[in-house]
Amino acid sequence: MPTSPDPAALYPEIAAFGSLAAALRAAAEGCLGAVPVTSPDSGPLIAATVASTVPHREPLRISAYRYERRWSIRGTEPFQRMALVDGDTDDLAEVARAARAWHDGTALDDIRRAAPFTHLTGRYEIPDHDPVRLVASEWRHLRQEAGELDYSWQPAYRALIEAAYTEPALRALYPFTSHWSLRFSTATRPSLAIVGPCLTAYGEGTYGVASLMAGEPDRFATAREAVAAAVRRLPPGLGPVTLGG
Structure with missing residues (x-):
């Protein structure tokens, strides 16, 4: 099985910022504002999370592909841990727009309008777990x-x-x-x-x-x-x- 490239070589601009979280904030050009964006110490160049202001959403997970320059998102609800949104793109600014909408509690259809690469899985948001x-x-x-x-x-x-x-x-x-x-x-x-x-x-x-x-x-x-x-x-x-x- 081929060895995946060094993330710093595949994403040199991310490495220059020190983490995917920092690069995402820079690509957002202010749209993330004070939104909390974090990257784990174990893989700062390939992962980031963006918290949501609503309790029925888990933090949006952002991951970098390991063999090509691309990023994916996955947003789940906390009760069943099932995905409400996912998607992938080579445009980090688009990821930032999706992340901001997820953080703000924007309706799922409107997240897709803000970031068209976003894929809705068809599941509803059901905060009361009916x-x-x-x-x-x-x-x-x-x-x-x-x-x-x-x-x-x-x-x-x-x-x-x-x-x-x-x-x-x-x-x-x-x-x-x-x-x-x-x-x-x-x-x-x-x-x-x-x-x-x-x-x-x-x-x-x-x-x-x-x-x-x-x-x-x-x-x-x-x-x-x-x-x-x-x-x-x-x-x-x-x-x-x-x-x-």
């Missing part, structure tokens, strides 16, 4: 993610996600994926309560339903057939999704 909204948020994320994937089996995977979403019994459960298999829970993250079977889309356009991830799946020709079989395997008497944790 489990019903968390379920809806995760379904929205999975549907968006399935539409954005660029793999040969993407059409089958998207068809599976959409078919599961149209089924009320599954839509009422908290969805998550493991190795691209769709699973369900009666509790939200961070402490899932897994229930029912797992659904898998295969590259040849067939679908599998298995009781366990390692179990031998039953095969179906369409996503609708697989979803119908999954519903039949749900245990009776499932109540509303509860808050995990």
Whole structure:
């Protein structure tokens, strides 16, 4: 495996400032003002964080690529630790604009307007951790993610996600994926309560339903057939999704 370049050689201007945090503040041309921006002692040239003024956002994480001159961002919420925004760019000034908007508590759509490289994951911000909204948020994320994937089996995977979403019994459960298999829970993250079977889309356009991830799946020709079989395997008497944790 090739050795990654010395960050000081790949980012000489960052090295001149001593840290990514200092370089980010300089590239911001005043837009960060008194916003707290820090870099860790263990990797000052390749990482920085920007705190937020709202409690339902964790500090925005900014990371430098190790093999090319580029920076990525990731902004998560603190309860489930799931990403609300991410993205990458070669323009540090754009990163600064996204960081300022994240810090100020700017609405997610408006963060994207301020810094167009920002990618919204589809999840909602839910400060009160309402489990019903968390379920809806995760379904929205999975549907968006399935539409954005660029793999040969993407059409089958998207068809599976959409078919599961149209089924009320599954839509009422908290969805998550493991190795691209769709699973369900009666509790939200961070402490899932897994229930029912797992659904898998295969590259040849067939679908599998298995009781366990390692179990031998039953095969179906369409996503609708697989979803119908999954519903039949749900245990009776499932109540509303509860808050995990």
